[in-house]
Amino acid sequence: MASPDEGAPGHDSAGEGIRLQKLMAAAGVASRRVSEDLISAGRVTVNGDIVTELGRRVHETDRIAVDGTAIQLDTTRRYLMLNKPVGIVSSLSDERGRPDLSRFVSRYEERLFNVGRLDAQTSGLLILTNDGELAHVLAHPSFGVMKTYIAKTKGHITPQTVAKLRAGVELEDGPIAADKARIVGQAGAQETIIEITLHSGRNRIVRRMLEAVGHPVIDLVRRQFGPLHLGTLAPGELRDLTKVELGQLLTIARDAADPSGTDTGKGTDRER
Known part of the structure; x- marks a missing residue:
């Protein structure tokens, strides 16, 4: 009879799992030998506990x-970064026939x-995945995942206006304050480039905040989502997240997860 380690990753006939180093290697974390070295050095945790025995x-x-960074063992999960172009709605199937x-x-x-979503006229970083638990944490404002936007606005924004954005402005659905805001530069005498960081997921929130302080948005792009940066990814292009990027996202999600394990992502801001 084949030994448990000879089956598919994560399964054996007795239902007792598979050796940690083999599952790490199957998930692409490192070779089995390097994974064994990581375990022996006390650098690997399982459900929060340091594991040093190779037979676990x-x-x-x-x-x-x-080293405190979460890894994904489930190889059926996929994580992509898209630079959403202007004119694309954040839906997988638009009932009005718009580009989606x-x-x-x-x-x-x-x-x-x-x-989460970006409105049709906003471009930039959008995450696509089939991991509902991760999506729930990233999209829900209660978990405080920051998003950074660069906006070109009408008019000359003053330091006093930036301070007002940080202090908070009143909108029709309640007050909102930027977690960070700074002037990046001037695009001519009548246009300003401003960077705004906030964790709110409210609809069109950056546009409405800037409108409220008298500086309507001309162009808006999301450059950062949590630890992810758009970088040089061109509009309309997408790529898989790197292992480092994925580890950072998974660490955020797991740190924020319900300790009881009941947070399954059913409340995600996902398209249905």
Whole structure:
């Protein structure tokens, strides 16, 4: 009879899991030998506990971290970064027939959905995934994941206006304050480039904040979502997250997760 380690990753006939180093190697964390060295050095935790024995058996549902950074053992999960162009609605199927995200995800076998939304006239960083738990944490404002936007606005924004944005402005759905705001530069005498960081997920929030202080948005792009940076990704292009980027996102999600394990992502801001 085959030994448990000879089966598919994460499974054996006795239901006892698979050796930690083998599952780490199967997930692409490191080779099995390097994974063994990481475990022996006390750099790997399983469900928050340091593991040093090489015989430890785990499952794909266990929460594994290396040097405090979470790793994903479930190879069925996919995580993409898209630079959403202007004119694309944040929906996988738009009932009004407008250009939507389906053109970007149709090439993938997984059923992907967007984490939160960008309005049609806003471009920039959008995450696409099939990981509902991660999406819930990233999209819900109560978890405080920061998003950074660069806006070109009408008019000359003064330092006093920036201070007002940080202190808070009153909108029709309640007050809102930028977590950070700074002037990046002037685009001529009648236009300003401003950077705004906030964790709110309210609809068109950056546009409405700037409108409220008398500086309507001309152009708006999201450059950063949590630890992710748009970088040089061109509009309309998408790519898989790197292992470092994914580890940073998973660490945020796991740190924020309900300790009881009941937070399954059912409240995600996802398209249905």
